[in-house]
Amino acid sequence: MKLGLIGYPIKHSLSPWIHKQFLQQINQKGQYKLYETSDIELPETIEKIKQDDLRGYNVTVPYKQAIIPYLDELDIYAEKIGAVNTVVCDNGKWIGYNTDGLGYIQAVKADYPELFTGKKNVLVIGAGGAARGIFYALCQESFERVDIANRTIEKAMTLKSLNQTKQVKTNCVTFEEAEKNIDNYHLIIQTTSVGMNEDVAILSLDNLLHETVVSDIVYQPLLTTFLREARDQGAKIHQGHTMLLNQAKLAFQKWTGKKVSVNPLRYNLEQQLKKDE
Known part of the structure; x- marks a missing residue:
């Protein structure tokens, strides 16, 4: 399963580690790729994501609103909020959600x-x-x-x-x-x-x-x-790391249709963040 994240800057994002743990929970092989991109490169990057055949991807700052014109559909929640943080490819259609x-x-x-x-x-x-x-x-x-x-x-x-x-x-x-x-x-x-x-x-x-x-x-x-x-x-x-984990969990469920738990990740993430301070 191919997943990813688009935003800037995202080199130090914790999302690849989080979603790797979720993939292990459901015994699914997969990868989570970072697509760090500038404003000018955004259309080109979105085209690359389509060519890479991703199941879906996350969207972080500064593109949660800028991504909307590139999508085929928004769920009602994302439409009301006017921002997207999760995109799912469903039978060739790119659908935007917001799990924040x-x-x-x-x-x-x-x-x-x-x-x-x-x-x-x-x-x-x-x-x-x-x-x-x-x-x-x-x-x-x-x-x-x-x-x-x-x-x-x-x-x-x-x-x-x-x-x-x-x-x-x-x-x-x-x-x-x-x-x-x-x-x-x-x-x-x-x-x-x-x-x-x-x-x-x-x-x-x-x-x-x-x-x-x-x-x-x-x-x-x-x-x-x-x-x-x-x-x-x-x-x-x-x-704040608890929100990070839970919005990621909901995004993962959108992509896979399978429930995962944040509890096994929470302590390890806390230790990782403390070490980085």
Whole structure:
């Protein structure tokens, strides 16, 4: 089975290792190839993928939206979000999916199932590509309110428009408003790249409640400054590598039709990420 990943930069991607483990779980021979490409080379790379006869491939930054015109079809979830992270070749048709949001929900639900009972409030920090899938998935759950904090309120408003449900309230707030009311939230999710290459936290967590779960989708470093500050205040933390594993699991199931488990991979991935820090 031939699989792959398209994006830039992706030389240090963990996806080949993850999907190799999944292939072993189902006793399937296969390979996972990296297609690192520039904007100009994108059409040529997509043509090469077709010639390489892939069963499917993942899409990462900066092409989750740029890939859409090259596909034959989108599933309803990817269409609503306006971004694709998984492509499946089905009888010659290239179909786009998005497993980011559901992968995130599954990752949090596995560690903190209590968040999904009763009426809870959520704060999403950021309104970029990663936030789209996560926000849309959150709005399908039974939360009381999902607020969006972003430097640009216009982008937050665009994200808010993805909420088509009536049961979940959504609101756009400034960073100052979010910090002032930080004790209103049961789950706080950091979706930006802040903390990946810099030792800073995007938001002050003063007055954070101990029962709050603070989540960061950045997984390199494994313990970001944002998570460290939350932990130091006694709050619960949720690390980004769990979303990475779960969105990969869902993508793999799209390609193979077979279920796999992230549990055997989680400890090994944690050790690998700690070693790389």
